[in-house]
Amino acid sequence: MRLATVGEVAATRIAQHCEVQAHARWFEFWYYPVIQSDKPVTEVAIYAREITAQKNG
Structure with missing residues (x-):
């Protein structure tokens, strides 16, 4: 999934x-x-963070 999203x-x-x-x-x-x-775009920047507290709260 993630590699396909990057593409x-x-x-x-x-x-x-x-x-x-x-x-x-x-x-x-x-x-x-x-x-x-x-x-052409040859790079994709990825920002990730844990959001468990927001999803449970």
């Missing part, structure tokens, strides 16, 4: 967000294309 963000140049449950913990991921004018 899609690179191809579309549009950031994406998702929330993933892993066992009893939750994480959110933001995928951002690294954009350089007039060049």
